[in-house]
Amino acid sequence: MTQTPATGATYADSGVDTDAALSGLDRLLKWVARARHGDGTGVGASALEPEFFASVVDLGGGQGLALSTDGVGTKVLVAQMVDKYDTIGIDCVAMNVNDLICVGAEPLAMLDYLGVERVDADIFEEIGKGLHAGAELANISIPGGEISQMREVIRGVSDGTGLDIVGTAVGLVDLQRLVVGDGIEDGDVVVGLQSNGIHSNGLTLARRVLFKEMNLAPNSNVAEFGHSAAEELLRPTAIYVRPAMDMLREGIPVKAFSHITSDGFLNLLRVRSQMGYHLHTLPETPAIFQVIQQGGGLADEEMFLVFNMGIGFGVVVAQEHATVVQAVSRRHGFDSWILGTADSTQPGRVFVEPVGLMGEDDRFRRL
Amino acid sequence: MTQTPATGATYADSGVDTDAALSGLDRLLKWVARARHGDGTGVGASALEPEFFASVVDLGGGQGLALSTDGVGTKVLVAQMVDKYDTIGIDCVAMNVNDLICVGAEPLAMLDYLGVERVDADIFEEIGKGLHAGAELANISIPGGEISQMREVIRGVSDGTGLDIVGTAVGLVDLQRLVVGDGIEDGDVVVGLQSNGIHSNGLTLARRVLFKEMNLAPNSNVAEFGHSAAEELLRPTAIYVRPAMDMLREGIPVKAFSHITSDGFLNLLRVRSQMGYHLHTLPETPAIFQVIQQGGGLADEEMFLVFNMGIGFGVVVAQEHATVVQAVSRRHGFDSWILGTADSTQPGRVFVEPVGLMGEDDRFRRL
Numbered sequence: 001m002t003q004t005p006a007t008g009a010t011y012a013d014s015g016v017d018t019d020a021a022l023s024g025l026d027r028l029l030k031w032v033a034r035a036r037h038g039d040g041t042g043v044g045a046s047a048l049e050p051e052f053f054a055s056v057v058d059l060g061g062g063q064g065l066a067l068s069t070d071g072v073g074t075k076v077l078v079a080q081m082v083d084k085y086d087t088i089g090i091d092c093v094a095m096n097v098n099d100l101i102c103v104g105a106e107p108l109a110m111l112d113y114l115g116v117e118r119v120d121a122d123i124f125e126e127i128g129k130g131l132h133a134g135a136e137l138a139n140i141s142i143p144g145g146e147i148s149q150m151r152e153v154i155r156g157v158s159d160g161t162g163l164d165i166v167g168t169a170v171g172l173v174d175l176q177r178l179v180v181g182d183g184i185e186d187g188d189v190v191v192g193l194q195s196n197g198i199h200s201n202g203l204t205l206a207r208r209v210l211f212k213e214m215n216l217a218p219n220s221n222v223a224e225f226g227h228s229a230a231e232e233l234l235r236p237t238a239i240y241v242r243p244a245m246d247m248l249r250e251g252i253p254v255k256a257f258s259h260i261t262s263d264g265f266l267n268l269l270r271v272r273s274q275m276g277y278h279l280h281t282l283p284e285t286p287a288i289f290q291v292i293q294q295g296g297g298l299a300d301e302e303m304f305l306v307f308n309m310g311i312g313f314g315v316v317v318a319q320e321h322a323t324v325v326q327a328v329s330r331r332h333g334f335d336s337w338i339l340g341t342a343d344s345t346q347p348g349r350v351f352v353e354p355v356g357l358m359g360e361d362d363r364f365r366r367l
Numbered sequence: 368m369t370q371t372p373a374t375g376a377t378y379a380d381s382g383v384d385t386d387a388a389l390s391g392l393d394r395l396l397k398w399v400a401r402a403r404h405g406d407g408t409g410v411g412a413s414a415l416e417p418e419f420f421a422s423v424v425d426l427g428g429g430q431g432l433a434l435s436t437d438g439v440g441t442k443v444l445v446a447q448m449v450d451k452y453d454t455i456g457i458d459c460v461a462m463n464v465n466d467l468i469c470v471g472a473e474p475l476a477m478l479d480y481l482g483v484e485r486v487d488a489d490i491f492e493e494i495g496k497g498l499h500a501g502a503e504l505a506n507i508s509i510p511g512g513e514i515s516q517m518r519e520v521i522r523g524v525s526d527g528t529g530l531d532i533v534g535t536a537v538g539l540v541d542l543q544r545l546v547v548g549d550g551i552e553d554g555d556v557v558v559g560l561q562s563n564g565i566h567s568n569g570l571t572l573a574r575r576v577l578f579k580e581m582n583l584a585p586n587s588n589v590a591e592f593g594h595s596a597a598e599e600l601l602r603p604t605a606i607y608v609r610p611a612m613d614m615l616r617e618g619i620p621v622k623a624f625s626h627i628t629s630d631g632f633l634n635l636l637r638v639r640s641q642m643g644y645h646l647h648t649l650p651e652t653p654a655i656f657q658v659i660q661q662g663g664g665l666a667d668e669e670m671f672l673v674f675n676m677g678i679g680f681g682v683v684v685a686q687e688h689a690t691v692v693q694a695v696s697r698r699h700g701f702d703s704w705i706l707g708t709a710d711s712t713q714p715g716r717v718f719v720e721p722v723g724l725m726g727e728d729d730r731f732r733r734l
Contacts, residue, residue, distance in 0.1 A: 024491035025514055028481075031495030032509040035502030037475050043539070044475040046510045055511035057476045059539065065432065069478040069513045069535060077519055108404050108411040109424050111436040113533050114395075115482065124391035128398030135402030142399040143413045143422035146436045146533075147392055150571075152444055153531050155522045164520050166480050166513075168436060168535035172410070172426065204517075 047175055051270060053102035053259055056173065064175045066105030070095040071166035074203045075233070080157040081211075081218045082230040085123050088165060089130025090137070091200045094237035095261070096169035097138040098313065101244040102257040102270075104179030105171035107138050112145040117154045117162030119147065127165065130236070137239040140169065179248075181256040181271020181316070184342050188255060188318050190268060190277055191325045192339040193243065195312030197235035198288055201262045202306040206233060206288075209296035224287040232288050240313040243332040250328065252321050258314035264304045265350045266359045268314055276346030279339045282354050283310040300355045301364040316342065414542055418637060420469035420626055423540065431542045433472030437462040438533035441570045442600070447524040448578075448585045449597040452490050455532060456497025457504070458567045461604035462628070463536035464505040465680065468611040469624040469637075471546030472538035474505050479512040484521045484529030486514065494532065497603070504606040507536065544615075548623040548638020548683070551709050555622060555685050557635060557644055558692045559706040560610065562679030564602035565655055568629045569673040573600060573655075576663035591654040599655050607680040610699040617695065619688050625681035631671045632717045633726045635681055643713030646706045649721050650677040667722045668731040683709065 029050070037044030047064045048056040054068040072091040079088045089112075097107040112131055114124075124147075135142050156162035198206055210216050210229045218230035225232040240259075247254055256271045268277050289310070293303050303309065313334075315325050322338050329336040340353075350359040357364045396417070404411030414431045415423040421435040439458040446455045456479075464474040479498055481491075491514075502509050523529035565573055577583050577596045585597035592599040607626075614621055623638045635644050652660075656677070660670050670676065680701075682692050689705050696703040707720075717726040724731045 024486040024488040027488050027492035028495040028498075028512075028514075031492065031499040032479070032502070032512065035499050035507060035509045037506055037508045040508075044508065046508055048510075050511065055476075055478065057508070057510060057537070059426070059430075061428070063426075065475075065537065067476065067478055067511060067535075067537065069480050069511065071480065071482070071513065071515050073515055074517055074519060108432075109422075109434065111422065111434055111535055112399070113436050113438065113480070113535075115438070115531050115533070119391040121391040121394050125394035125398065128395040131395075132398040132402050135399070139404055140402060141404045141407075141411060141413055141424070142402045143415075143424060144417065144434060144436065145395075145399065146438065147395075148438050148440055148531075148533075150441055150531070152441060152524075152571075153522065153529065155520065157519075162520065164482050164515075164517070164531065166482070166515075166533060168434075168478055168480075170424070170432065170434065170537060204519075 048103065048178065048180065052180060053099040053270060054105065056103055056178065058175065062175050064173045064178065066100045066103050066171045066173050067168065068096045068099040069166065069168040070099065071164060072200045074207065075200050076163045076165060077157050077207065078203065078230055078233045080161040080163065084234060085126035086129045087234055087236040089127050090134035090236035092165045092167045093131060093134025093138050093140070094239045095200050096167045097140065097239060097241050098259040100169050100171040101241055102179070102259050103173060104177055104248060105173035106245060107140045107169055107171040107241055109141045109143055110135070110167045110169040112142060113166040114145070114147045115154045115164040116147065116149050117151050117156060118160045119149050134239065138241045179254055179257055181273045184255045184273040184275050184316055186342060186344050188316055188342040189322050190279065190339045190341070191315045191317065191322055192311035192337050193240060193313040193329050194283065194335040195260070195308045195310055196238040197286065198233055199237040199308055199312060201308065203233065205306050206292055209292050214295040222291065224291050238312045243329050243334060246328045246332070247315065247325060252317065252324055254315055254317055256316035260308045260311050260314060262306065263362060264308060265352060266362065268350055269348060274347040276343045276349040277340055278343055278351045278353060280353050281337050281339050283337055286310045300357055301366065304352060304355070304357055304359070304364050311339065415470065415545065415547065419547060420466040420637060421472065423470055423545065425542065429542050431540045431545065433467045433470050433538045433540050434535065435463045435466040436533065436535040437466065438531060439567045441574065442567050443530045443532060444524050444574065445570065445597055445600045447528040447530065451597070451601060452493035453496045454601055454603040456494050457501035457603035459532045459534045460498060460501025460505050460507070461606045462567050463534045464507065464606060464608050465626040467536050467538040468608055469546070469626050470540060471544055471615060472540035473612060474507045474536055474538040474608055476508045476510055477502070477534045477536040479509060480533040481512070481514045482521045482531040483514065483516050484518050484523060485527045486516055501606065505608045546621055546624055548640045551622045551640040551642050551683055553709060553711050555683055555709040556689050557646065557706045557708070558682045558684065558689055559678035559704050560607060560680040560696050561650065561702040562627070562675045562677055563605040564653065565600055566604040566675055566679060568675065570600065572673050573659055576659050581662040589658065591658050605679045610696050610701060613695045613699070614682065614692060619684065619691055621682055621684055623683040627675045627678050627681060629673065630729060631675060632719060633729065635717055636715060641714040643710045643716040644707055645710055645718045645720060647720050648704050648706050650704055653677045667724055668733065671719060671722070671724055671726070671731050678706065
């Protein structure tokens with residue numbers, strides 16, 4: 001891990017200003033949070049406060065419908081750069097189902113939305129292949145979707161290539177078995193499952209560093225990757241549905257799941273319990289993040305906020321259950337690590353000890 | 368209704384090439400339609416063939432989950448032209464819930480997705496107001512959503528204003544009570560409920576005619592409208608949830624509902640029965656469509672394919688139930704007309720007799 005330069009680039013510089021987004025989000029939420037089905041209780045009522053990984057709506061009979069919507073962001077621009085569209089659909093499925101499973105829901109189905117500058121049937125077929133592959137991995141159907149051709153709204157890396165891919169996934173969860181971070185105790189452990197490269201977060205910063213600052217050709221081989229930069233960035237987001245569902249089916253008392261997306265390990269805090277975490281172990285930093293950090297002169301604070309740093313999914317369990325969590329993960333092809341432990345004396349904080357960082361309030365800073 | 372010029376403008380000319388979209392859609396669907404939850408039966412299975420207004424997934428216990436995803440298309444560009452964003456959220460809700468109710472589902476909730484070029488908190492608050500107002504009219508909650516800031520993907524009428532608004536709505540339906548067009552008989556009638564202006568379809572063509580060909584200033588008063596062209600185009604899409612739910616709750620044996628969107632009255636055919644329709648009555652053509660047709664020199668064939676022509680929602684019932692359908696509509700503030708009757712000898716065709724058109728296979732042509 002490269003050390004921090006005094007003035008690293010920030011994510012805001014790369015086109016994603018999360019502070020402004022938060023303010024805008026607050027003012028939007030002020031209104032939408034008031035909307036209710038019926039009197040706001042019973043069937044149709046929200047069964048979970050906001051800020052979790054997925055929304056949950058009461059369906060009656062003790063059953064909850066989990067919902068999540070997310071897109072693949074600017075990863076589509078990399079697909080356009082090299083005209084390779086057969087995996088971007090996997091990312092779309094992954095970003096949604098990985099959120100659903102965090103509340104303990106079993107994903108059932110997803111609808112896709114494609115906003116396009118121009119309909120290209122060849123590209124659509126490639127996108128379809130990825131959606132299908134992702135659906136297989138996630139064990140979901142895709143019973144419908146929408147294509148909207150809007151030349152004046154969607155743009156891309158060159159004229160006519162513009163594309164936005166968004167999914168909305170639904171799943172079922174027993175309301176008595178919501179996984180929301182209840183009952184986490186001091187000494188419980190965080191098991192981290194390996195990511196498959198950059199996934200679908202931090203692409204704006206990654207593209208800027210790799211293609212502008214380092215001036216890499218998208219299709220040229222990069223020694224550290226063993227393949228091209230575009231190929232590396234397009235590695236599809238891992239789908240954690242099968243190991244997570246097996247953990248629940250096998251009765252492992254999972255206390256929390258965390259999809260590690262933007263804000264990195266701070267996603268461990270998106271649960272109900274007032275806990276902090278000390279992470280003492282990390283996997284070796286994947287080459288993609290080493291190259292980006294060195295090429296962009298980026299601080300660790302930035303890297304750990306923007307990228308997954310090798311871990312795509314976290315599972316919090318009592319220490320005695322860590323071994324079986326790792327065994328289930330391994331069975332589904334995921335390496336895993338016991339990253340660290342819960343600490344009730346540091347609520348709302350994540351200490352990343354191998355790099356001397358502490359995260360809190362949407363920021364990482366040096367210890 | 369103006370008569371057809373020999374060479375009218377076509378919707379394809381306006382930026383929405385529906386033939387290319389169909390081919391792209393087919394190749395996408397070839398893949399996604401294969402995706403399955405489990406073995407494709409039981410909970411998670413699709414309970415309805417494609418091509419209906421909404422997808423339906425089996426939740427077990429005889430209950431179905433209806434799903435729909437749709438955006439407001441280029442109506443957002445009109446909002447940008449006049450910096451008025453407080454109703455576009457209503458359109459987003461409407462486009463989705465009006466599809467859900469067509470299968471007989473009761474809408475419960477919607478997630479929104481905002482793709483933006485730049486987060487503007489003032490604009491987000493206005494969008495939130497519209498989403499809230501739409502949710503109230505549709506009796507749904509909005510338990511979550513997603514904001515994605517992508518300067519390189521989303522664009523608008525001027526730098527920084529880019530915006531795409533998409534929703535995904537869910538509702539519940541008793542699988543024994545799906546409304547899918549079963550049992551329609553000769554002589555059954557189509558009751559049409561009034562639209563509220565252009566709704567969210569045909570905006571690409573409307574904008575081209577009004578603002579380019581006619582060169583109207585968006586904010587200047589238009590005598591025929593009694594207000595500006597932008598104000599007219601921004602009238603929010605009517606939400607038909609309350610009358611439709613009352614019809615079902617009151618036990619009216621509704622045979623089919625149709626959300627009249629793009630393809631106009633051909634939406635009457637998106638049901639299971641092999642029927643045709645003779646429409647003998649239409650409401651007076653709303654001023655917006657008269658102005659567009661005259662200003663653009665558009666053929667009736669084009670007008671009836673692209674625009675709702677005054678009817679936003681259709682209800683097919685036996686003739687003896689038409690009166691109560693109209694009474695329920697009126698109670699909820701909607702004027703309605705008995706537009707015509709079903710005819711089993713003309714399956715797949717919609718005759719619009721007042722203008723001498725016949726629609727079939729995604730086209731209208733002169734009789």
